[in-house]
Amino acid sequence: MKCLLVLFFLSSIFACKKHKETTSVFIEENKALVDDTIPVALNTIMGKFNPAKDSSFVLIDEKYADRQGMFMNKEAYHAFIKMWEAAQTEQITLVIKSATRNFDYQKAIWERKWKGQTVLSNGENASIVYPNTKTRALKILEYSSMPGTSRHHWGTDIDLNNFNNSWFEHGEGLVVYNWLSNNAYIYGFCQPYTVKDSTRSNGYNEEKWHWSYMPLSKHYTQYASKTLKDSMITGFLGSELCTELSIVNNFVLGINPKCK
Numbered sequence: 033m034k035c036l037l038v039l040f041f042l043s044s045i046f047a048c049k050k051h052k053e054t055t056s057v058f059i060e061e062n063k064a065l066v067d068d069t070i071p072v073a074l075n076t077i078m079g080k081f082n083p084a085k086d087s088s089f090v091l092i093d094e095k096y097a098d099r100q101g102m103f104m105n106k107e108a109y110h111a112f113i114k115m116w117e118a119a120q121t122e123q124i125t126l127v128i129k130s131a132t133r134n135f136d137y138q139k140a141i142w143e144r145k146w147k148g149q150t151v152l153s154n155g156e157n158a159s160i161v162y163p164n165t166k167t168r169a170l171k172i173l174e175y176s177s178m179p180g181t182s183r184h185h186w187g188t189d190i191d192l193n194n195f196n197n198s199w200f201e202h203g204e205g206l207v208v209y210n211w212l213s214n215n216a217y218i219y220g221f222c223q224p225y226t227v228k229d230s231t232r233s234n235g236y237n238e239e240k241w242h243w244s245y246m247p248l249s250k251h252y253t254q255y256a257s258k259t260l261k262d263s264m265i266t267g268f269l270g271s272e273l274c275t276e277l278s279i280v281n282n283f284v285l286g287i288n289p290k291c292k
């Protein structure tokens with residue numbers, strides 16, 4: 033056990049060093065994205081980088097996705113391929129619909145909903161129906177993260193097959209969901225946004241499509257719980273509400289306890 037711990041510690045140092053080298057390259061190319069005033073690891077968990085310029089990320093083959101140009105963390109991607117192949121042997125096709133999204137990408141999603149340019153999943157225009165900004169933020173937060181707080185920044189989290197819970201409740205969708213529920217853990221994947229109950233009283237609503245590669249994401253969750261503060265989350269419409277809404281505690285950490 034001790035040997036394993038030492039090995040993990042050494043590999044973490046190596047990964048960190050390697051990441052720093054990579055970071056120095058993309059800092060040059062993404063000056064507008066990277067915040068030089070905070071640690072590199074915080075930039076990473078807050079999505080302040082460009083995955084296309086970071087060697088720890090890899091382009092997802094179209095075979096596994098519904099479009100080109102998406103990225104995942106390399107280790108998480110290799111685990112996903114193993115899971116995809118196992119599902120295929122049972123005539124189940126997993127399709128990545130969204131993967132890594134950096135701060136700017138998430139900001140675009142958030143602000144389009146904030147301004148009503150994209151309607152909410154129930155068809156409402158949030159800017160008209162919810163003039164009170166706190167209520168509006170909470171409504172958007174049912175399914176969308178504030179920029180800087182999304183697990184999609186990490187490269188470990190993916191959305192699969194369909195963005196509606198109801199799709200996963202019958203027919204083909206139910207077969208997919210049952211397979212994931214019974215097998216995803218074998219490949220390291222976990223559903224962070226389960227139904228809200230006594231074990232998960234805060235955070236986003238249930239998302240049967242969102243799966244997270246735990247061997248890495250649990251470390252990001254732990255790092256966020258120690259380092260990420262509501263006051264650090266700035267730079268988009270509504271960000272002044274972060275502290276009042278306890279975004280880190282209620283949303284970043286409001287996940288299925290089995291995924292921590």
Ligand SMILES: [Zn+2]
Nearest residue numbers: 184190191242
């Ligand atoms: Zn997601």
